[in-house]
Amino acid sequence: MSTHEERPRVLAIVLDAADPRLVRSWTEAGHLPVLEQLMRGGGMARLSSPSEWMPEAAWPTMITGCGPGGHGIYSWRSIQPGTNVRRRTPNGTWRQPVWQLLRRCGAASRIVLLDIPYSMPLGDPAVTEVVGWGERGAVRRTSWPPDLLERVVARHGAYPDWVAEDYTRWPLEEARLLATLRRAITRRTDLLEGLLRGDAWDLCMASYSEPHNAAHAFYRHLEPGSWAYHARRARRHSNRLLEVYRAVDSALGRLVATVPDGTDVVVLSGKGFRVNTSGEEVLGRVLTGLGYQVPAVKPGRLRALDATRWLVRTLAPRPLRRRIMSGRSWQERDRILEALWTESTDWARTRAFAETDPGHGCVRLNVSGREPHGIVDPGREYDALCAELVAELRALTHARSGAPAVADVALAREVADGPHVDKLPDLFVKWSSRELLDEVRHPRLGIVRERTKELQTAEHTGEGFLIGSGPSFRQGVELQGGDLADFAPTLLHLMGAPIPTDMDGEVLEGLLVPAGPAGGPVRREPIAWDQDPWALDSASHTPAALLDQPA
Ligand SMILES: [Zn+2]
Numbered sequence: 001m002s003t004h005e006e007r008p009r010v011l012a013i014v015l016d017a018a019d020p021r022l023v024r025s026w027t028e029a030g031h032l033p034v035l036e037q038l039m040r041g042g043g044m045a046r047l048s049s050p051s052e053w054m055p056e057a058a059w060p061t062m063i064t065g066c067g068p069g070g071h072g073i074y075s076w077r078s079i080q081p082g083t084n085v086r087r088r089t090p091n092g093t094w095r096q097p098v099w100q101l102l103r104r105c106g107a108a109s110r111i112v113l114l115d116i117p118y119s120m121p122l123g124d125p126a127v128t129e130v131v132g133w134g135e136r137g138a139v140r141r142t143s144w145p146p147d148l149l150e151r152v153v154a155r156h157g158a159y160p161d162w163v164a165e166d167y168t169r170w171p172l173e174e175a176r177l178l179a180t181l182r183r184a185i186t187r188r189t190d191l192l193e194g195l196l197r198g199d200a201w202d203l204c205m206a207s208y209s210e211p212h213n214a215a216h217a218f219y220r221h222l223e224p225g226s227w228a229y230h231a232r233r234a235r236r237h238s239n240r241l242l243e244v245y246r247a248v249d250s251a252l253g254r255l256v257a258t259v260p261d262g263t264d265v266v267v268l269s270g271k272g273f274r275v276n277t278s279g280e281e282v283l284g285r286v287l288t289g290l291g292y293q294v295p296a297v298k299p300g301r302l303r304a305l306d307a308t309r310w311l312v313r314t315l316a317p318r319p320l321r322r323r324i325m326s327g328r329s330w331q332e333r334d335r336i337l338e339a340l341w342t343e344s345t346d347w348a349r350t351r352a353f354a355e356t357d358p359g360h361g362c363v364r365l366n367v368s369g370r371e372p373h374g375i376v377d378p379g380r381e382y383d384a385l386c387a388e389l390v391a392e393l394r395a396l397t398h399a400r401s402g403a404p405a406v407a408d409v410a411l412a413r414e415v416a417d418g419p420h421v422d423k424l425p426d427l428f429v430k431w432s433s434r435e436l437l438d439e440v441r442h443p444r445l446g447i448v449r450e451r452t453k454e455l456q457t458a459e460h461t462g463e464g465f466l467i468g469s470g471p472s473f474r475q476g477v478e479l480q481g482g483d484l485a486d487f488a489p490t491l492l493h494l495m496g497a498p499i500p501t502d503m504d505g506e507v508l509e510g511l512l513v514p515a516g517p518a519g520g521p522v523r524r525e526p527i528a529w530d531q532d533p534w535a536l537d538s539a540s541h542t543p544a545a546l547l548d549q550p551a
Contacts, residue, residue, distance in 0.1 A: 007109075008472070008495050008517050011196075011259050012205040012266040012487075014062065014116075015248055016136065017212035019272035020046060020465040022222075026245060034253040035467065038267060042469030043477030043511040049484035051271035052462025053415045053428045055360060056089070058270030058484060059117040063097040065488025065505040069418030071095050072533075073118060074425065075357060076137065079364060080534055081423055084371050086341045086355065088334050091120045091131065091140045092533025094420040098488040099127065099203060101529060107202075107497035112195050114188075114206035120536060128195065134159035134188055136209040139330040155194075156187045163213045166358075166456040171233065177217055178240050181210045182247045189251040196258050202495065204259075208251070211269075214244035219273045219458035226275040227436040228457035264470030264494055264517075270484050276359045276459035279405070279431035281450045282396075282440050283361040284354040289445040290392060292352040296345055347373035352389060355425055359459030362425035363389060386411060386426060392442070393429055399439035399447050407432045418504065419530070466490075468511050472518040479510045494518045500527040 015023075027036045050057035050068050060066075060073040068074055072094035080087050097119055102108040103126065113119070113129040117136075121129040121144035128145070132138035133152055138161075143149035160180055169177060185208065192206050218241040220228035256265060287293040328336075345353060350373075352365045365385055368374035376382055389409075396405040408430040412421055415428055431437060438452045464484050472494055485505030492499050493507045494517075501524045512518055 007202060009201070009260065009263045010203050010266060010491060010494055011255065011263050012203070012268070012491065013252060013255065014205070014207040015211050015267060015269050016207050016209045017058075017215060017271050017273065017460065018245070018248075018269040018465075019215065019219075019461075020269065020463050021272065022241070022245065023269075023465065026242060031242060031246060032249040034249045034256065035267065038252070038256075038265060038467050038469040041475060042265075042467060042473040043475070043479065045466045045468075045479035045482040045486070045508050045511055047268075047270075047464040047466055047482045047484045047486065049270050049462045049464045050416070051460045051464075051484075053360070053410070053430060054362070055271055055357070055460035058460075058464070060093045061484045062268070062270050062487050063099075063116065063118065064093050064095040065098060065485050065492075065499075065503040066095055066418060067416050067485055067504050068424055069413075069416035069421035070502070070504050072420030072423035074362065074423075075355065077355075078423075079355070079425075082370075082372070084342065084345075084347055084366075084373065085338050087338060088139060088330070089118075090533040090536065091118055092531065092536040093118055094423065094530060094533060096529040096531055098491055099205065101492060101500070101527065102203065102495055102497050103127065104527075105497050107492070107495045110199050110201040110203075112198070112201050112204040112206075114192060114195065114204075115209065116205060116207055118533075128198070130191075130195075133191075134184060134209055135207065136164045136212050152191060156191045159184065159187075164209075164216075166216045167454055168228075168457055169217055171237065174217060174237060174240060177214070178243060181214050181244050185210050185244070185247045185251050189254050192255060193258050196255070203491075208248050210244055211241075211248060214241055215273045216456060216458050218244070220275060223275045227277075228275050262471055264468065264472045266466060266468050266487075266491070268464065268466040268487060270464045272461040272463040273458050274433050274461050276456055277431055277433050277435060277437050278358055278450055278452070278455055278459075279361055279429065279437050279440075280356045280358050282405075282437060282448050283356050283363070283393075283429060285448045286392070286396065286440075286442060286445065287352060287354050287363065289442070289448065292350070292389070293354065294346040294349040296343060296347075347371075348375065351376055351385060352426075358456050359431060361429040361431070363427040363429070364425040365427075389427060393427075395443050396448075397441050398432070398435055398437060399441040401435060403432065403434060405432055405437050405440045406430065418502075466508065466511075468508075472512055472516045474511060474513050477511055479508065482508055489522075493522055496520070498523040498525040498527070500529055501525060 026032050050061055054074045056075045057068045060071040064071040076089050077086055078089045099111050111127045115135040130143045132141035221234040221238040223229050350366050352363050355362050365376050366374050367376050367378050393406050393409045398405050410428050412424040438450050440448045486508050489499045489503050489505045490508045507522045
């Protein structure tokens with residue numbers, strides 16, 4: 001350990017999608033000694049997160065301190081504003097990330113970032129960034145300095161991408177996945193230790209994607225009674241997720257031992273896990289069946305039902321992707337999917353269309369003046385259509401149990417607020433998590449089916465957590481009612497930086513020592529920090545003018 005310095009230093013480790021309930025119970029059972037030590041020496045806050053409605057919004061919220069109305073990101077694949085094309089969401093948000101704010105005000109002189117989703121290198125010599133080495137589902141791989149990623153791969157190997165594929169695995173495949181994830185955790189920790197031993201840094205933020213990849217495969221063994229649970233397999237394999245958490249816990253131990261004394265250590269997660277009940281295909285089928293979403297087929301060639309099937313088959317991502325996509329680059333694959341998306345819908349007759357993912361769904365209205373072929377007038381017609389769609393979706397029940405299939409439907413402005421709420425779809429659907437939604441009944445359409453073969457077994461909750469330990473943190477505190485958006489302003493405050501007036505999150509002052517290193521008053525300042533991620537993503541990231549903007 002090196003000597004204590006005056007300058008605040010923060011190590012922030014994101015255990016991607018580590019579930020707070022599992023962390024709590026496995027810590028209490030003594031399985032995660034390092035996390036237990038960090039919790040005992042510091043404090044913990046339970047955080048609610050926008051993942052409740054849109055799982056992908058967790059990372060953007062973490063790095064911007066804003067909800068989806070502030071950062072504008074709702075899915076890994078989204079409609080590019082002003083178009084009707086569903087594209088891969090850029091590596092960026094509509095607000096600058098927290099480390100860029102730290103650099104702009106001079107509160108950090110050296111930053112290290114590893115595998116932070118929704119970011120691209122700033123091209124700032126003082127910010128060492130590895131993007132997409134071992135990020136879950138990464139398609140953009142780059143670094144600063146530009147040759148760093150190459151050196152990382154030469155030394156630590158390429159990350160095994162297949163661990164992010166979600167499907168129900170056989171026991172032998174599960175064993176292989178577990179072994180691979182454990183090796184990956186060790187390699188990631190080796191890499192991170194190397195980065196931490198470099199120049200003196202003020203902030204290191206790094207992600208472990210392994211708890212996320214592991215839970216998509218293993219979480220089902222922990223939910224007896226759910227459709228995804230098989231008692232015999234669960235008895236033999238129920239501790240596989242725990243094994244991954246344990247490996248991450250010892251990795252944390254290595255990192256904590258590496259950082260200098262006086263470092264504030266923050267460990268956090270932006271979402272948890274539940275069994276997936278889906279609704280992924282049902283939403284599109286219901287909108288098509290009710291005539292809101294019109295498939296692009298020649299009239300008379302197909303009966304309405306066939307047209308629905310055709311549309312759903314065309315849009316269904318899972319089997320299609322695997323069948324035609326192997327061996328193609330992500331750019332090629334995306335071009336095919338984008339073309340399918342655009343060509344499968346009759347945009348001139350569609351009033352509303354579905355954007356879905358396992359377990360979550362959203363609906364976008366085809367608004368004139370906003371969408372290229374919009375036919376819904378903004379204003380009264382828009383409001384009436386929203387109300388109509390909410391009522392139709394609320395009328396869905398599980399075909400066998402009769403229980404509501406939809407737990408909640410909300411307008412975007414009810415679940416998000418801010419200058420970029422217009423980048424989000426218009427309606428969000430939260431499916432019931434009570435039972436598998438394989439057959440859903442609509443009062444007029446009858447039974448609408450979801451294909452459950454190959455259904456992914458686990459999906460996300462909106463429950464996250466933050467553990468903070470070090471000179472700035474109080475001991476033995478447990479906070480309720482925090483929000484994931486609170487991480488970024490808390491980080492800015494810890495490092496003595498001002499917080500943008502319009503950053504949604506609040507400093508988690510209840511966790512902090514009032515007279516500690518970060519004990520001063522919270523400073524809020526008007527700061528211009530908007531950016532266009534679509535422009536950012538397409539630009540080659542030379543040491544661009546990103547830092548030249550006025551602070
Ligand atoms: Zn996930």
